[in-house]
Amino acid sequence: MSARTFVPLTVVDRLVAYFSPTAGLRRLSARRVLSQYEAAKPSRLRKGKRDHRSPDMQVRQSAATLRALARDLEQNHDIARGALRVLVNNVIGANGIGIEPQPRRRDGSIHEEYAATLRTLWRDWVQKPEVTHKHTWSKVQRLAAKTWIRDGEVLAQRLIGAVPFLDHGSRVPYSLELMEADYLPLHYADADRRIAQGVERNAWGKAVGYWVYKAFPGSDNWGKGSYELKRIDAANMLHVASLDRIGQTRGISEFASVITRLEDIKDYEESERIAAKVAAALTVYVKKGGPDDYAEADTTSGVREIGMAPGMVIDSLKPGEEIGMIDSNRPNPNLIHFRQGQLRAVAAGLGGSYSSIARDYNGTYSAQRQELVEQWIHYAVLTDDFVGQFVQPAWKDFVKAARLSGLANPPADLMPESIDDALFIGQSMPWIDPLKEALAWHSLVQDGFASEVEVIRKRGGNPRDVLEQIAAFRKQANEKGLAFGSDFANQQKTGAESNLNDDRKENE
Incomplete structure (x- = not known):
């Protein structure tokens, strides 16, 4: 052996x-x-x-602390705030996640009339989708996503129909009440009722109820009775959470693994900044010949001053004296390389793009393209998580509320199970070479592998609005006798199709 x-x-x-x-x-x-x-x-x-602890035990002991640390970093550290903004902007985008209704007839075709009704009601609802009427739907998505990524989870109560003292603010009686994780106490548990960390579950582990505070803990509205909990049925609550382990009930901040590194970067940069500031304040010193020359200064004559100016010749030195410079070795030339290495590790932990987080775009075109392609899948995964836990349930609630209120009665030829079907379109990967990207999309649409609606949505537009704009613009252009290259292309395409049809008829 x-x-x-x-x-x-x-x-x-x-x-x-x-x-x-x-x-x-x-x-x-x-x-x-x-x-x-x-x-x-x-x-x-x-x-x-x-660490052999259960998922819930880990969360109970760490989630609140990690949440507070992540919030402090967002408030006081520029890199952390920028990294959070990069994640949110790439996952949600400026206009939010697009929704294209796709209800279908019984023959499988899209019911355009009913879809148009839903789109009309949706345009009204997105102006005031939540109870405070402060945020539009795209802002609600970004705010919820930021809270979810930073705190590990976010909650939203789903309010449909008549609710006492609530003005929905839209034709469709549906609103969301956004809540941070603090409303759901981690310490609240009742084994007899299967309540753990404020979440009531059945024997299979499915959430059936949420026990939340009536006001934010410690806020100005926190008074007598605020510490009491109210139960919200799970069917009326959206809970977006970052879950790392099977069986985990509450979410953990995405910053959990990089908080220490971000704090170290902040402290190190602060130390280097102060050192550089001190070094900039240092000037010169006068070195005398020997110890005997450093006699006690005459206090009556004041502090000795030597003026400094470019090209100046100093001839006021006494015998044995010389001018010395203080070298502090600041700024530290190694700071940039150290910072770059640390930020690459932060980007890897968060799943964000290093170039975007560090604002470092010095790589080659190939390197930038490779980073973007590999990184975009992470944004797509986060988008899919957010759609499944927040956007899609909200859309289903909206369609349900529109139907129950009589504003969108399903037609007789509508397939019932497809009433809330929709295409959810997240952000597309930015174009590095616009010409190549445009040609690629053109080829995909032309060959039938993608639709014009998808392309327009990927570029952040609304397909129906684009069509209406094009139609109105073409009409005005025709009235003024103007023509564009696309008009000739369409004429040639139409002529080619007509000739092809004529050839087919002759062959028949």
């Missing part, structure tokens, strides 16, 4: 082998196999940290 695989016998090994040599041999063989996994053995040079 080699020294690497040697396993010393313990007292238990000897005791087992004494009573049962066969069992002792199996025990020794199993220990020899386990000893090969060196990563599982702590040593003097490696701590080998282990």
